[in-house]
Amino acid sequence: MKLSHGLLCYVKNIDFMNRPLADKIRPLSLNDIVGQQHILGEGKLLRRIIEQGKLGNMVFYGPSGTGKTTVAYIAAKACNKKYYKLNATTSGVSDIKEIISDIGGFSSQNGIILYLDEIQSFNKKQQQSLLEVIESGNITLIASTTENPYFYVYNAILSRSTVFEFKPLTTSDIVKAIKRAIDIFQIDFKDNTITIEENALEHISQMANGDVRRAINALELCIYGALPDKNKQMVINLELAQQASQKKAFTYDKLGDNHYDILSAFQKSIRGSDPDAAIHYLARLVAAEDLQSICRRLMVIASEDIGMAYPMAVTIVKSCVDCALQLGFPEARIVLAQAVILLATAPKSNSAILAIDAALTDIQNGKVGEIPSHIKDSHYSGAKKLNRGTGYKYPHDYPNHYVKQQYLPDNLKSKKYYIPQDNKFEKNIGEYKRQQQQIDNK
Numbered sequence: 462m463k464l465s466h467g468l469l470c471y472v473k474n475i476d477f478m479n480r481p482l483a484d485k486i487r488p489l490s491l492n493d494i495v496g497q498q499h500i501l502g503e504g505k506l507l508r509r510i511i512e513q514g515k516l517g518n519m520v521f522y523g524p525s526g527t528g529k530t531t532v533a534y535i536a537a538k539a540c541n542k543k544y545y546k547l548n549a550t551t552s553g554v555s556d557i558k559e560i561i562s563d564i565g566g567f568s569s570q571n572g573i574i575l576y577l578d579e580i581q582s583f584n585k586k587q588q589q590s591l592l593e594v595i596e597s598g599n600i601t602l603i604a605s606t607t608e609n610p611y612f613y614v615y616n617a618i619l620s621r622s623t624v625f626e627f628k629p630l631t632t633s634d635i636v637k638a639i640k641r642a643i644d645i646f647q648i649d650f651k652d653n654t655i656t657i658e659e660n661a662l663e664h665i666s667q668m669a670n671g672d673v674r675r676a677i678n679a680l681e682l683c684i685y686g687a688l689p690d691k692n693k694q695m696v697i698n699l700e701l702a703q704q705a706s707q708k709k710a711f712t713y714d715k716l717g718d719n720h721y722d723i724l725s726a727f728q729k730s731i732r733g734s735d736p737d738a739a740i741h742y743l744a745r746l747v748a749a750e751d752l753q754s755i756c757r758r759l760m761v762i763a764s765e766d767i768g769m770a771y772p773m774a775v776t777i778v779k780s781c782v783d784c785a786l787q788l789g790f791p792e793a794r795i796v797l798a799q800a801v802i803l804l805a806t807a808p809k810s811n812s813a814i815l816a817i818d819a820a821l822t823d824i825q826n827g828k829v830g831e832i833p834s835h836i837k838d839s840h841y842s843g844a845k846k847l848n849r850g851t852g853y854k855y856p857h858d859y860p861n862h863y864v865k866q867q868y869l870p871d872n873l874k875s876k877k878y879y880i881p882q883d884n885k886f887e888k889n890i891g892e893y894k895r896q897q898q899q900i901d902n903k
Contacts, residue, residue, distance in 0.1 A: 486642045486677065487531050493641070494528055494535075495673065496634040500625050501532070507625050514540040516574070518595050520614060521605040523627025526672030529605040530578065532627075536603065537574040544574050549582035554590050564599045573600045580604040581613035588615040595621060629671025636666050638673045639680055646684055653689045661702035668706040679706040720751075724758055732766045736805035743801050747794045756782040759800050770810035770884040777803060808884045816879040823873065830870025863897050 488494045491501055491508060500507040510516060516536055521529040530546075537544040545560050563569050580588070594600040595618070602622065606613060610624055630638075639662060643655050661683070669676035680697075682705040687695040723745050730738035746755050759782060763775040781800035785793035823829075839850025854864045867874055881887035881894070 486638070486645045487534075488528075489535065489538075491532075491535060494531060495637045496630040497528055497532075497627055499628070507532075511536045511539050516540050516542075516601050516603075518602045518618075518622040519604070520580070520610045520619065520622045520624045521603065521627055522610050522624055523607070524629050524671060525607055526669070526674035526676075527627040527630060528673070529627050530576070533574075533576040533603045533605065537576070540571075540574065540601075542572040542574045542601065543569040544576070546576045546578065549577055549579045549587075554587055557587075557590050560600065561594055564594070572598075575600050575602050577602060577604045579606060581606045581608045581610075585615055588618055592617055592621075630669075630673055631671070632663070632666045635669050635671075635673055635676045636662060639665060639676055642677050642680055643684075646681075650684075650695065653693045653695050655684060655687070655695045655697070657683075657697040657702075658699060660699045661697050664699055664702045665706055675706075720754070724754060728758060728762055728766070731762050731801065731805045732809065734805055734809065736802050739801050739805040740798060743794075743797060747790065747797070750790055752785065752790065752793060755797055756785060759797070759804065762804055765814045766809055766811060767804055767807045768810045768813040769887050769890070770808035770882070771886065774804060774807055808886075810882045810884055810887060812879060812882050812887065819878045823876070828873060830872040832870060833867050835866070836868060861896065865897075 491511065494501060499505065502508065507519075511532075516539075521533065523529060534544065543563070547556055547560075557575075560573065560575060564573065575591075577583075577591075591600075591602060595602045602618070604610075604614070604618070604622070610619060639657070643657060647655055657680075665676050665679050665683075668679070679702070683697040683701050684695065686701055686705065687697050689695050723742055727739065727742035727746065730742055743755065759778050760775070763778040767774040778800045781796045781803075784796040788796065834848050835850060835852040837849045838844070839853075844850055854866050856862050856864050858864075869876060881891040
């Protein structure tokens with residue numbers, strides 16, 4: 462069968478010396494994989510099904526450089542099936558049809574494993590083209606994605622697959638991978654000894670931000686940049702490591718899952734009165750220069766989470782937001798930090814959002830009712846003939862600017878939407894309402 466350009470069938474044996482380091486050190490067994498112990502540790506589900514060679518359709522979800530491709534290849538080897546790899550960003554339905562045409566072929570008698578990388582790049586029609594063959598069992602699909610599959614993968618595929626989440630690697634995981642990479646790379650330098658200083662090892666591991674591929678790429682640059690000394694020692698020091706990985710990896714996509722995760726953590730940290738965590742997530746958003754999202758979220762938080770506990774918060778935050786929009790980055794970070802610290806340390810109340818949502822629920826459920834006649838508009842001729850405004854009592858004409866009268870429709874007249882909460886400001890509101898009740902009872 463002739464394969465289209467870009468379609469990979471098997472993993473070819475390429476001259477070892479010319480292969481990238483990340484490819485050279487790619488683990489060939491589960492024992493060599495660092496991290497992902499929650500799914501690949503002894504007794505864990507994914508490890509068990511790979512070791513038994515009993516694969517079903519799966520979706521691997523997680524950040525880049527966390528082992529998704531490697532685990533897919535090891536899984537394919539374990540079940541002795543023909544292995545195809547496609548990248549959804551450069552492939553289409555025609556590539557899938559070529560793989561389907563190989564079903565039942567001599568080399569695919571045991572079945573086919575299709576590893577589809579970046580499946581979120583396939584539209585609904587392209588994903589649907591996989592359904593018939595994965596449902597029949599002729600092809601086992603292992604799809605990978607860096608985006609939340611429950612947002613981007615066609616539901617019919619999800620219902621036929623098991624989702625496994627791959628998590629960012631820890632610094633200690635990446636240290637293990639770097640040490641293993643040096644041992645393997647030493648094969649290319651038989652006459653020289655490669656060593657890495659502890660602070661250089663730590664720097665590369667931390668700057669990778671959970672992405673082992675990024676760490677290995679930085680290490681490869683260091684190795685080729687390290688000149689052997691008279692003792693044939695190739696030493697990777699901190700200066701060399703800093704040059705190879707100058708800026709820490711930071712994942713952020715304004716349209717992606719990570720964007721909403723950061724914003725969620727940002728708001729929940731402020732709501733939870735943790736100024737340190739709130740400033741940390743603000744820093745992520747500042748690093749991504751997502752000024753619009755920061756400003757919008759701060760304005761919402763000021764009313765949703767602080768609200769009536771400190772009503773001036775929204776005014777102060779609005780001023781900070783206006784300043785930030787006028788200043789732009791980098792100066793905007795300062796006034797934004799002020800707003801975040803103010804909100805995180807302010808007393809909290811969600812009485813405003815509870816009140817409006819309760820009222821909206823009643824309206825959506827048809828609980829509306831007729832507006833009482835005495836508070837209807839009466840500023841037109843003929844209003845009295847329609848009994849509009851008749852009997853209305855003007856509160857400012859009464860002591861304490863209050864008089865009891867009905868404002869809600871008859872079917873909702875006893876409804877309480879706003880309930881003052883236990884904070885200093887709303888306690889005063891509660892006291893004022895108690896005074897009103899005393900007047901009502903007289």
